[in-house]
Amino acid sequence: MERAMTLTRGIGFGELVGQRVKTGQLATVDANKIELRNFGFHYGSFQAIRNVSMSMPAHRVTAIIGPSGCGKSTLLRSINRMHDATEGARAEGELRLDGINVYDPSVDSVLLRRRVGMVFQRPNPFQLSIFENVAYGLRVLGIRNRTTLAERVEQSLRRAALWDEVKDRLHSSFGTALSGGQQQRLCIARAIATNPEVILMDEPCSALDPIASLKIEDLIYDLREQFTIIIVTHNMQQAARVSDITAFMLMNREKRYGELIESGPTDELFTKPSDKRTEDYISGQFG
Amino acid sequence: MRTFNYRRRKLVDQLMRGLSALATGCAVIPLIAIIGYVLTIGSGAMSWSFFTDVYQPPSNAPEATADAPAVAYDPNDPFANLTVEPEAGTTGSTEDVTNVYNASPRGGVLHGILGTLTIAGIGLLFALPIGIFAGIYLSEFRNERFATIVRFCCDVLSGSPSIVAGVTIYVLVVLQTQQFSAVAGSMALAILMIPIVTRTTEEMLKLVPETMREAARGLGAPTWYSTFTVVLPAALPGIVTGVMLAFARGAGETAPLILTVLGSNIISTDIFKPMAALPLLTYRYTESPYPGENTQAWGAAFVLMMLVLLMNILVRVATRKSGGNSR
Numbered sequence: 001m002e003r004a005m006t007l008t009r010g011i012g013f014g015e016l017v018g019q020r021v022k023t024g025q026l027a028t029v030d031a032n033k034i035e036l037r038n039f040g041f042h043y044g045s046f047q048a049i050r051n052v053s054m055s056m057p058a059h060r061v062t063a064i065i066g067p068s069g070c071g072k073s074t075l076l077r078s079i080n081r082m083h084d085a086t087e088g089a090r091a092e093g094e095l096r097l098d099g100i101n102v103y104d105p106s107v108d109s110v111l112l113r114r115r116v117g118m119v120f121q122r123p124n125p126f127q128l129s130i131f132e133n134v135a136y137g138l139r140v141l142g143i144r145n146r147t148t149l150a151e152r153v154e155q156s157l158r159r160a161a162l163w164d165e166v167k168d169r170l171h172s173s174f175g176t177a178l179s180g181g182q183q184q185r186l187c188i189a190r191a192i193a194t195n196p197e198v199i200l201m202d203e204p205c206s207a208l209d210p211i212a213s214l215k216i217e218d219l220i221y222d223l224r225e226q227f228t229i230i231i232v233t234h235n236m237q238q239a240a241r242v243s244d245i246t247a248f249m250l251m252n253r254e255k256r257y258g259e260l261i262e263s264g265p266t267d268e269l270f271t272k273p274s275d276k277r278t279e280d281y282i283s284g285q286f287g
Numbered sequence: 288m289r290t291f292n293y294r295r296r297k298l299v300d301q302l303m304r305g306l307s308a309l310a311t312g313c314a315v316i317p318l319i320a321i322i323g324y325v326l327t328i329g330s331g332a333m334s335w336s337f338f339t340d341v342y343q344p345p346s347n348a349p350e351a352t353a354d355a356p357a358v359a360y361d362p363n364d365p366f367a368n369l370t371v372e373p374e375a376g377t378t379g380s381t382e383d384v385t386n387v388y389n390a391s392p393r394g395g396v397l398h399g400i401l402g403t404l405t406i407a408g409i410g411l412l413f414a415l416p417i418g419i420f421a422g423i424y425l426s427e428f429r430n431e432r433f434a435t436i437v438r439f440c441c442d443v444l445s446g447s448p449s450i451v452a453g454v455t456i457y458v459l460v461v462l463q464t465q466q467f468s469a470v471a472g473s474m475a476l477a478i479l480m481i482p483i484v485t486r487t488t489e490e491m492l493k494l495v496p497e498t499m500r501e502a503a504r505g506l507g508a509p510t511w512y513s514t515f516t517v518v519l520p521a522a523l524p525g526i527v528t529g530v531m532l533a534f535a536r537g538a539g540e541t542a543p544l545i546l547t548v549l550g551s552n553i554i555s556t557d558i559f560k561p562m563a564a565l566p567l568l569t570y571r572y573t574e575s576p577y578p579g580e581n582t583q584a585w586g587a588a589f590v591l592m593m594l595v596l597l598m599n600i601l602v603r604v605a606t607r608k609s610g611g612n613s614r
Binding site for chain 2: 125139141
């Protein structure tokens with residue numbers, strides 16, 4: 001019940017951050033962080049995904065794979081309600097974060113997003129200095145103390161394996177002036193600076209070259225000790241490399257909505273998929 | 288058949304190209320002609336005192352020196368320094384009239400420069416907060432039906448004749464307070480500036496990629512916070528251009544000022560009293576019977592043009608420094 005409180009309105013920033021540290025330590029590895037039950041999503045009259053039921057364990061990397069248009073991104077973005085601003089967007093079923101349905105009217109989407117951070121397909125740093133980019137989320141939380149900010153920014157940049165490359169120009173260089181791969185690591189640093197519980201990654205490597213992609217993959221692997229990571233990817237090898245759990249989605253050909261075909265431990269899904277369609281897709285026999 | 292078609296196509300292509308070039312030339316001719324004409328004639332009025340002095344009545348008396356200071360003109364008591372003695376350098380005969388008529392222009396437009404900066408500046412102070420916040424509303428928090436109405440009203444307002452704004456303020460402010468004043472002029476100019484600022488702000492904010500808003504939203508930033516920390520700074524150079532456009536529009540307006548600030552021959556620091564402005568000086572000097580003042584009308588127009596140009600350059604340089612990075 002205490003967890004329920006942190007999602008609803010009226011909780012101070014400090015309390016929210018304090019709560020986060022405590023739960024981070026307490027979280028058991030096998031607990032399911034996110035659970036979906038008959039979850040579906042509509043854009044106006046168009047149903048994008050339907051009837052998705054699965055769980056995403058805490059401190060694990062869950063990969064969502066599938067062909068274009070199967071609703072992977074919609075599913076990912078519905079976890080932190082990024083669609084709230086879209087006209088006519090509507091969810092059905094349940095999407096529970098630590099047992100709380102995030103689509104419950106009492107849940108405040110701004111507070112939800114402070115617990116569920118996000119990294120986007122294209123690196124999207126702000127037109128601010130590197131330091132201010134990472135500090136942005138902290139400032140949103142109301143942290144003004146210079147020492148605290150500096151510490152948290154350094155810590156986040158180190159965790160995002162970017163510190164050594166930018167430490168000499170934190171204030172003098174714009175985030176937008178970095179290379180593509182560095183920008184994406186900057187965005188990851190920005191997302192982890194506020195210590196969210198869950199990090200959503202929407203094809204974080206699709207705009208990057210193979211070397212930059214590998215760096216991000218290493219990073220994802222390291223970060224799962226502290227965060228629960230959900231990653232959407234086109235790249236099956238990447239899913240096999242970084243994830244513990246894989247979910248395979250496909251668009252229903254007749255009804256045009258995305259549905260979950262199967263989900264399970266990555267090893268099992270890639271070696272002995274239980275569904276013929278999964279096997280076709282991962283073996284490349286899919287149109 | 289094939290050759291014929293080819294030749295015809297080539298011919299039509301060249302014809303159309305020629306016509307477009309001709310039309311472009313015709314469109315630029317007035318602009319170049321105006322600038323050139325103002326430059327040539329206006330430069331005749333240029334002198335150091337044109338920028339440092341205020342209005343001086345036409346006279347062929349020698350320029351004031353330390354030994355013989357010019358007779359001060361006191362607008363509150365115009366007859367105070369009036370003497371029956373003929374001025375130095377005149378004989379008191381009718382020839383003097385011709386001499387004064389043909390005298391080279393004296394005095395300057397400093398009062399007009401300061402007045403225009405004051406009136407347009409205060410007008411911008413009124414228009415900026417309203418215009419920018421309205422633009423933010425239209426782009427970031429819109430309620431589509433209300434936004435359509437507001438947008439339509441803005442477009443109508445920015446297309447309406449400026450004298451309408453002048454008459455409105457004349458009736459609502461000047462007649463009510465029984466006083467022509469610089470502030471009333473600023474209000475009239477603000478009416479003309481608001482739609483420009485609103486629409487440019489809206490358009491510039493819409494150009495900011497949605498990914499920027501998403502990034503901030505994903506970090507748990509409320510819309511107002513991301514608007515002021517991310518979206519607005521990214522759109523700033525464009526918004527500044529719009530603001531400069533509004534300032535230029537305001538600085539160049541004559542009709543609303545005739546009905547609100549009236550004009551003045553001295554440097555006035557009281558914004559609740561009539562004030563001089565460059566377009567007003569241009570207008571008054573054009574009507575003057577003295578050829579010297581006619582020349583000064585061109586000079587005032589030239590200074591006005593340069594003033595707007597200078598402001599543009601200054602603001603652009605200032606904003607380039609803060610937002611200066613290539614994507």
